[in-house]
Amino acid sequence: MLKRFSLLWTLVRGDARQLWFALRHPDAPGWLKLGALGIALYLLSPADLIPDVLPFIGVVDDLVLVPLAVRWLLQRLPPHIAQETLRRRG
Template identity: 70%
Template structure:
């Protein structure tokens, strides 16, 4: 579990920071907070789309789905929140 979180953090460092700042923005939409909560639950959950017991494939789903979900949420933010989160 810790290995998976460390690997994800290394991969997502910049996007995760932007998401964190966007979440703390006073005008952050409710869907962003809900989507982030669901994404965190997915990462921490022992239930995956592809089980982690499969050697390489088990981690690859997290390394693909999580970054895609974060980028998808960041791209749908209002422009003022996007620019504030990038700074």
């Protein structure tokens, strides 16, 4: 489980930082917080689209779906929040 999180973090580090900054922004919309919570629950949930017990294939759904979900949320940020978080992301 820890290995899965470290691999995901490596893949989406920049997007994850931007999402973190967006969540902490005073004008962060409620849907953003719910979406981030949904992603976290999916990662922590033992139920996956493809079970993790299958070698390699079991992790693929996490490696594909989680970055796509994070990117999807970030693309829907209000422009002023997106610009500020991109500036902070560096």
